[in-house]
Amino acid sequence: MHEAEQLTRFQSVIDSLTNPETGCPWDREQTPVSLCEYLIEECYELVAAIRAGKPGHACDEMGDLLFVLLLMARIFERSGSFSLGDALKMGADKMIRRHPHVFKEETCSTMSELMRNWAALKKEEQSASGEAIGILSSVPSSLPPLTKAYRLHAKAASAGFTWDDDEDVERQVEAEWLELLDARASGSAAAKEHELGDLIFTLVELGRRMGIKAASAADFAADRFRKRVESMESLARRQGKDFSSLSLDEKDELWNEVKSTEPAGAPQNPAVEFALPLQPSGDGAQ
Known part of the structure; x- marks a missing residue:
């Protein structure tokens, strides 16, 4: 059918x-x-x-x-x-309108040019419809936090508001880490939350520059942790032990044993074999 x-x-x-x-x-x-x-x-x-x-x-x-x-x-x-x-x-009309290099005779020589044209077309559409056209206006506030942070960084970078190079971002990550330690020493819950948020937000940008989406990276890390703990529990049962009753050192031994059985150099994302490319906006937004 x-x-x-x-x-x-x-x-x-x-x-x-x-x-x-x-x-x-x-x-x-x-x-x-x-x-x-x-x-x-x-x-x-x-x-x-x-x-x-x-x-x-x-x-x-x-x-x-x-x-x-x-x-x-x-x-x-x-x-x-x-x-x-x-x-x-x-x-369909939107995709045709935003891909003049495919459906019309316009050409784009580089991916950067393609992304700039895509952003310009979106801005024209927003202006024509009376929508707000600030550089961050297209990023929904309701997005999951790490995705929202990634999109905000991508949009700001597309307007030239970002660090000059990766080393600057790395230094900012180090600075945010030190500020978090100071906040922890202060004992202020609000300060700790504030500085942790700044650190995470900056790490998202560092990942973006490395071609990594923090939301996906965190998701895969959480899945790896879940699988390893489940394997640790299974291993403990086979040894006739109660996992929760083990000491931290014993749990560490199980953790290392489970990690040692994982294939070396295994891809973090098993879905990469049939993953789809991102839209040329660079942030996945339509």
């Missing part, structure tokens, strides 16, 4: 689920606002499947995400706001 037919079938399923008389009570009661939490949840589940390097699982999770999006679109359509077709047209 072709994609268009599958889309029609999916919409028919949604219509049946939301039928006022014969549909599912849960689906009938949903609104765009109530679906937001499920939209975010499904996005995270899809991201987890992709990062785990499991295309089959990613396909399943993508279907779940599409269900929420299509249900939301149908609700908007029934309220007279807009249809799925309107959203598809708007999205």
Whole structure:
């Protein structure tokens, strides 16, 4: 069955689920606002499947995400706001408009030029629509903290507001670390939180300059920690020991043993084999 037919079938399923008389009570009661939490949840589940390097699982999770999006679109359509077709047209028109080097005769000789043109086109669109056009106005305040920090740094850098070179950023990281130590010595909870935030924010920029997104790096680090602790617990059980009752030195021994069994030079992100490239804006924003 072709994609268009599958889309029609999916919409028919949604219509049946939301039928006022014969549909599912849960689906009938949903609104765009109530679906937001499920939209975010499904996005995270899809991201987890992709990062785990499991295309089959990613396909399943993508279907779940599409269900929420299509249900939301149908609700908007029934309220007279807009249809799925309107959203598809708007999205396609936007991509065509922002890629004149593909759909028109314009050319870009470098990636930097491409990114500048992309940013200029977005600024023109915002100006025409009456939106605020500050350099940071397109970064949503509701983004996850590390992603928001990355986007803010990327936007500021695109306007020339950043450190001159990587060494300057490294020195700033060192300075923020010393300020955090001073704050800890002061005993002020507010000062400690403030300085820790500054340190993390600066580390995000250092990572950005290295081609690393702090949110992904932290996510992979958390996953590695989880897997190692689970392996430590399993190893302790095989040795007839209760993990929680072990001393810190004994736990350290288990930690080192688990680490020693990990493949040397293994990629941190198993999903890199089928990862998609970023949009030319450099911050992933549309």
